[in-house]
Amino acid sequence: MIVIDASALVAFFLREEGWKTLAPYMKYTLSVDHVVKEFYNAVWRAVCIKKLIDNTSAKNIVQLFREYTEKNLVLEPEERYIDKAFDIATEYSITIYDSLYIAQALSKRVPLLTLDEKQCSTALRLGITVLP
Numbered sequence: 001m002i003v004i005d006a007s008a009l010v011a012f013f014l015r016e017e018g019w020k021t022l023a024p025y026m027k028y029t030l031s032v033d034h035v036v037k038e039f040y041n042a043v044w045r046a047v048c049i050k051k052l053i054d055n056t057s058a059k060n061i062v063q064l065f066r067e068y069t070e071k072n073l074v075l076e077p078e079e080r081y082i083d084k085a086f087d088i089a090t091e092y093s094i095t096i097y098d099s100l101y102i103a104q105a106l107s108k109r110v111p112l113l114t115l116d117e118k119q120c121s122t123a124l125r126l127g128i129t130v131l132p
Contacts, residue, residue, distance in 0.1 A: 001028050001029065001030050001074075001108070001110055002025060002028075002029055002030065002105075002110050002111045002112065002113050002131060003029070003030050003031060003101055003104050003105040003108065003110055003111070003112045003113065004025070004026075004029040004030070004031050004035070004073070004101075004112075004113045004114075005031065005035065005098070005101040005112065005113065005114040005115075005116065005119065006035050006038035006039055006042065006097075007114050007115040007116045007119075008022055008025075008113045008114055008115055009031075009035060009039050009065070010038075010039060010042040010043075011115055012026060013039070013043075013061050013064060013065055013068075014042070014043070014046055014052070014053070014061065018115075021132050022113070022132065025113050025131055025132065026068075026072060027072050028072060029072060029073050029074070029113070030073070030074045030075075030076065030104065030108065030110065031073060031074075031075055031076070031101065031104070032075070032076055032077070032078040032080075032081060032100045032101065032104055033075045033076065033077055033078055034078045034097065034100055035075070035101075036069070036075070038097065039065060040062070043058050043061055043062060043065075044058075046058065076104065078100050080104075080107075081100050081103035081104050081107065082096075082100070082103075084099075084103035084106065084107070085099035085100045085102070085103040086099070088102050088103055088122065088126070092122045092125070094118050094119060094122050098114075098116060098118065098119040098122070099122075101114065101119065102119065102122060102123050102126065102128065105123065105128045106126060106128060111128065111129040111130065111131050112128050112129070112130050112131065113130075113131045113132065114130060114131075
């Protein structure tokens with residue numbers, strides 16, 4: 001099992017550049033429940049701000065995401081990791097959102113799948129294996 005963050009989920013489901021390299025990691029993932037909000041916001045942004053997809057495509061993507069979460073993604077409450085995330089965020093000057101995934105990966109002692117460079121750098125500094 002690995003912790004997956006929103007950057008990786010969004011890239012995979014919106015088929016952003018390099019999305020196929022994420023496919024091998026998409027089974028048996030773990031994340032904080034905040035990832036759902038981040039995912040939906042990214043889909044909204046793709047429709048309303050970037051105009052990359054239409055509303056029908058967005059609804060299809062959201063449906064696929066829901067099916068994925070039911071079968072392959074274990075969600076844990078962010079409250080479980082918020083205090084550690086705050087410590088990480090303030091020590092390494094990264095967002096609480098990014099720190100939540102790092103705190104979860106630290107707690108579970110599992111790799112982190114992220115495409116966020118600052119988050120990746122911080123995770124590596126804390127001894128977390130970062131994928132891909």
